[in-house]
Amino acid sequence: MNAPTTIDRTAGDLVLIVDDVPDNLAVLHDALDESGYTVLVATHGEAALQRCAQALPDIVLLDAVMPGMDGFEVARRLKAAPETAHIPIVFMTGLTETEHVVRAFEAGGVDYVTKPIRAAEVLARMAVHMRQARQGAQARNALDAFGHAAFTLRLADARLLWQTPLARKLLHSYLGADHEHQLPPTVADWARAQAAARRAGQAPQQHAMAHGPRRLQFTLHEDTGDDEWLVVMRETSDAATVQGIAATFRLTLREAEVLYWVVKGKTNRDIAEILGMSPRTVNKHLEHVFEKLGVETRTAAAGLAMGRVRQLGGG
Missing domain, CATH: 3.40.50.2300 (Response regulator)
Known part of the structure; x- marks a missing residue:
């Protein structure tokens, strides 16, 4: 254009x-x-x-x-x-x-x-x-002015009919240029399921997409007619929580990130994908975390860190 x-x-x-x-x-x-x-x-x-x-x-x-x-x-x-x-x-x-x-x-x-x-x-x-x-x-x-990103979605073909400037920026950051005009199947399937739930009188569920310590949360807001729905997005960051974990347990930021996602229930493979590293590197960071926390298992490490994550507002 x-x-x-x-x-x-x-x-x-x-x-x-x-x-x-x-x-x-x-x-x-x-x-x-x-x-x-x-x-x-x-x-x-x-x-x-x-x-x-x-x-x-x-x-x-x-x-x-x-x-x-x-x-x-x-x-x-x-x-x-x-x-x-x-x-x-x-x-x-x-x-x-x-x-x-x-x-x-x-x-x-x-x-x-x-x-x-x-x-x-x-x-x-x-x-x-x-x-x-x-x-x-x-x-x-008004949605943009209050820090909200929004777009209208046509469910039939997952086409974005309009989007606020902030929504365009976030979608490009998380999904890339290939999805500037159309949502990927995973998000589109979520939207269709939530629309069906709304029509059945059930409470909708959010969809979250992680990118390192940042998360993009999607909420199906309202039906605007003709099978078109308003979707509102909000970006949150886990950076402050990760920094708090690092300070509390004297971990490096990378070790703290790994521990944070362990608390969130992610597997080594999940964590590797989120943080852009190999599963072997994740395992090496976990060994250092166990040593510094004085524990031997993922469950023990997660249990020790969970309370601190909640205090920091990350869970």
């Missing part, structure tokens, strides 16, 4: 009109301009995608039938990209058959108007959808 173009939005909300017929563009452009909107135009699908990526309009008025890439494909691509997925799309079409209306909504449209276009109707529908989009943006920004 290209970086958003800097546009002065104080002059009015930004609208992108996509239509391959110049007369349609002219009529809508004049009506929107007179109503105080800032207007961009595109005459084909590729140009529409480029302008959306550059300018991030507040709403898109999209012709359904165009040569080359049609409006349905443009909508699908906009909704597939986290940067543009939040933008409401109103289809403009002369096709009122049920099949085409269904295609418009399946592609991600929030509404449609029929041709010939009536400017007053378009303006009224735009106002409703832009107000709803602003409320959604305010909610996402």
